[in-house]
Amino acid sequence: MFIDTSKIFIQAGKGGDGAVTFHREKYVAAGGPDGGDGGNGGNIVAIACKDISTLLDFRYKKKYTAEAGGNGRGGRCSGKNGEDLYIKVPCGTLIRDTESGKVICDLKEDGEKFVIAKGGSGGWGNCHFATATRQTPKFAKAGLPGDEREVTLELKLIADVGLLGFPNVGKSTFLSIISEARPKIANYHFTTLIPNLGVVRVGEGNSFVVADIPGIIEGAHEGVGLGHAFLRHVERTRILLHLVDVSGCEGRDPIEDVHIINEELVKYSEKLADKPQVIVANKMDIPTFDENFEKFKAQMEDEGYTVFAISAATRKGIDDVINYTSRMLAELPDEEDDDYDYLDLDEERNNDTIEITVEDGVYIVEGMYIRKIVGSTNFDDYESLQYFQRALRKSGVIDMLEEKGIQEGDTVHMYGVEFDYVK
DSSP, X not given: OOOOEEEXXXXXXXXXXXXXXXXXXXXXXXXXXXXXXXXXXOOEEEEEETTOOOOTHHHHOOEEEOOOOOOOBTTTBOOOOOOOEEEEEETTEEEEETTTOOEEEEEOSTTXXXXXXXXXXXXXXXXXXXXXXXXXXXXXXXXXXXXXXXXXXXXXOOOSEEEEOOTTSSHHHHHHHHSXXXXXXXXXXXXOOSOXXXXXXXXXXXXXXXXXXOOOOTTGGGTOTTGGGTGGGGTTOSEEEEEEEOSOTTSOOHHHHHHHHHHHHHHHOHHHHTSOEEEEEEOTTSTTHHHHHHHHHHHHHHTTOEEEEOBTTTTBTHHHHHHXXXXXXXXXXXXXXXXXXXXXXXXXXXXXXXXXXXXXXXXXXXXXXXXXXXXXXXXXXXXXXXXXHXXXXXXXXXXXXXXXXXXXTOEEEETTEEEEOOO
């Protein structure tokens, strides 16, 4: 089964908590705090793998969680770092943040990897908080939570050439002849239900990859037919071969067919529509081909296209198309990276924006900075609680709450912690 989109939830490992311990040894008085730091949580790393061709595995497993960091221990011993979790995806997989739609990474090459969720930092042990006036700190920092988000995986096949055309124009037959690909072939519409890849060899050491894209019809960009699900697979191609049935054996107008599909390309992506396109007039072995071809060829050449006549059934004219395509690929410059709107994960992690909303009389305070403060506060320790209150005032949270109209006794909620506001 070919699956080319999927949504999954990823959660990097939480950092381990710092330890609150004191050195205890015979004949050593007042050994002092020696609580170790917590280990860092494991990252979630996406890695491209050439041996995988579909996102099928992500249809059945929807949540991926990395290992948490170990807690700190006495004797200034740090906790163990959590193991990274590697998620294998096919080459050509685009990973987006589902909520914002922004791209996190685009993995094209075999072995290429990217940290899509960073593990939380381990908390400091109490040995870090000893001062001349605070010699026995009874608090430590908790480990920070790791990144978590829903991501959308999109597989876009990596091919040099894309085959376009209405259903039943002979694309599958054409691909099976020029390469070793063996797509399903039959004389009815929508035989091809998944994209097929084939490697075309042109002499020694020269080859290119062709993708047969299932039939695109009018309205495909809006979800009509099958093509809408696979238009993304021609986005990475450098040349489009547009196969057209010029024989008229199905009562269609080949010129109109070309215009309809090209209009779908424009509606889906202007960049896709601007790719070099070669028109391949198929089924020249059928008697009615000749009476239609000259008019068709003249019209297409007037529109700026190069036109070839072939018979996929008899192989006639196919070598000319292959050699011309190979020369075009050699002359075309390498395409620049896709112009995606990327999500800056580092900026997101360091974002200190604080937001306050009011729901049913409860003041909800959110933000990465608030999350870190809450996570690193021991609310059972007086000194730690004082630090928490000073941090809220210094960051402007108290002023923001008062601007929102908070009154004494109102409830404030911060990442699982609730308390009553007191002036």
